[in-house]
Amino acid sequence: MTAELPAVGEAGSPTPDGADPPPIEVSDLSVSFGDVPVVSGVDLRVERGSLVGLVGPNGAGKTTVLRAIKGTLSPDAGAVRLDGDPAESLSAREAGRRVASVPQETSLAFDFPVRQIVEMGRTPHLGRFDGHGPDDERAVREAMDAAGVARFADRAITEVSGGERQRVLLARALAQEAPSLLLDEPTASLDVNHAVRTLELVRGLVDDGRAALAAIHDLDVAARYCDELVVLANGGVRAAGPPEDVLTAAALRDAFDAETFVGENPATGTPTVTAFDAIDGGEPDDGGAGSEPTDSGSEPTDSGSEPTDSVEPRRVHVVGRGRSAGRAVARLAVAGHAVSVGVVPEGDAAAGVAADADARAVAAPPFASVPSERRDEAVALAREADVTVAVGKAGRAGRTEPETGDEPGANAAVLAASDRIVRVDDNFGADDLLDAVRERDGTDASDR
């Protein structure tokens, strides 16, 4: 089930001597609730100075893996090692000194002051009758400052907001001062500001040499902060590695059963994932390879392909530029069509999207005449395409001067070579575009 599993965490580990056992190592972990297997054959490891994100659809077993590492449920098979020692051989106290965890929620019916909740993080360091020493006081104070809870330290935990409560739990885990951190959806109920601050904080701790494993829902956030991602789906590891390797349309389709477009976040330069309803585009032709084990996801390709004949993928060429053309490329690619685009200026938004979508783009230097070989290349692509989509101004360009050397002229030539043309304006509706492309003998979408 995990044949494709790469060893996570080998690269980028800052520890100079590789002999050190990793803080968290899970091998061949299987857990079931009664007769229902939840996860099976999960392997992962988290090195010092590494933040590993656990991503996957709801019910994939992310929390189960975290609980198995924490030791709150006992695995059916496999082993969890903390700093090289089998977790089950450690006392609860010793495990509490090695791993601190931030749960998704806490249900506390009694109104303890926030400060006392944070102080409870020191429990594994205290003997039965020990009071808090200077070390404990310092750890609690630093944890409260770092997590930003010092301001409401004396309020009752039952009286603070959900986001504040989550930060209290983070502060408690920090006060534990364990070398490894487990986080279960640490930002789920936080506003953007606190979500970023929380992850920056975790990132800082990791850069200082701790190890962290976080179940994260938001793929963009996971990509931005994690060194590695482990994709869990259907109870097993589907992919693992650096975010830019793991977050691909094919891997995400396999894991999430959804069509996604993976681009690059212009602000952070990390992958950004946009999901679309899978029904829009139907099943892509290359989807069969990775999806046999998914019972539900493979149905449309195996048995249900006849009724959904109309959504069969096609070869589509896009003419246009800018964001609107980029949007067309993205939607068509996600819908499973094989897309090409051109001629576009180098550095155009459409070219960037095409690169993210693995679509072929014919680019020419901006503000200059289009080299004839570029034009011919685009014309050839349009000729072999089933449909050419003309977006915005490109669709309205006159056909009168195909020989002009500039970009509109080149694109006029491209349109002239096309069998069928779908014209859409800049504010096209995605469904209209996809419907128009699907129709074999349909008229222009611009008629609508």
Place this chain on the structure above:
Amino acid sequence: MHAWRRSAGWSAGLAVTLALVAVVSAAIGPVRIPPTEVVKAVLNALILPAGVETTSQGVGPLTVSGVNIAYRSPFAFPVDRVHQQIVVGVRLPRILMAALVGFALAAAGTVMQGFFRNPMADPSIIGVSSGAAVGAVAFIVFPVALSATLTLPLVGAVDVTLSHGAGVSLFAFVGALAAAFGVYAIATRHGRTPVATLLLAGVAIQTFLGAVISYLQLQAGESLRRIVAWLMGHLSGAAWSDVAVTAVVVPPLFVVLLVYARDLNVMLLGEEEAQGLGIAVERTKRILLAASALITAAGVAFAGVIGFVGLIVPHMLRLVVGPDHRVLLPSAALAGGSFLVAADTVARAGSTELPVGIVTAAVGAPFFIYLLMNREVHEL
């Protein structure tokens, strides 16, 4: 250390309160005795070890050295002999019994509320009170048969003469522990005892034992009156020997609970959280359950089912001192002692004595309703 200091402060204050309540209680009754005379009478009864005498018995190498401790009374206040007898012989054992039972029930109630993470839990929740009731009622209905089962294995070896009262208490104690263990065994699987299962098993066992008690009452005939009196809770007839037994059993169990007070705090976060913070959850649960069951059993074995002390006192004190068990547990226990002494004083102050359980329920329920209406009882 801060919490323990706060704990000591509250405990000292509440211990003084308990002493005052006890003195006032001892002054009240058919014969009114001034509180100063009560104090003097109590001091007169105090004995301190004064010295050690060694005695030797036997001959030659077989000499056995015996140690006799000599006692003396440090005080000799002039107190009316009848008053002295009433205070020390009649009222004091009953007051101490009330204090011990209230202490035990409130301590167990505090722990159960924390354990079940529910401010509505009380010591009877795991079937202890029902089990005690079945044991006691069974002995009241079939005293001879049950005495026989008890003495049979010992016939010839020891001369066992079981007074009726002691028999009821013994069977109540055994019944309480049997019920609690039954509930625990039902709820435990693969070494884990989920709290929710425990709660439901407790409800089921209580219902079943309720049926048993009803059936025994039908069979009771003329002992029905005594059964009803026991079931309503009573402290009349407490003798120094009963006090001595309870006083030996309750304090060590309380110390066990107190030792686990911080763990109980962490357990309030939820079992998974507690485990993550280094608490051996299942072991801690077993110890807390066993100690609370024993301390409750010790309380109800003599006094019968006294409701509301274990529910309302911890709840009240939580509003006053906060949820930290290091402070709450001793405070609630001491306040429980005061509460039951006061309630029992009311119960015996009238022309006809009432079972104390009626008083605690009659006073406790309206007060609880007041709390519900005026204070927010969280998460309910």
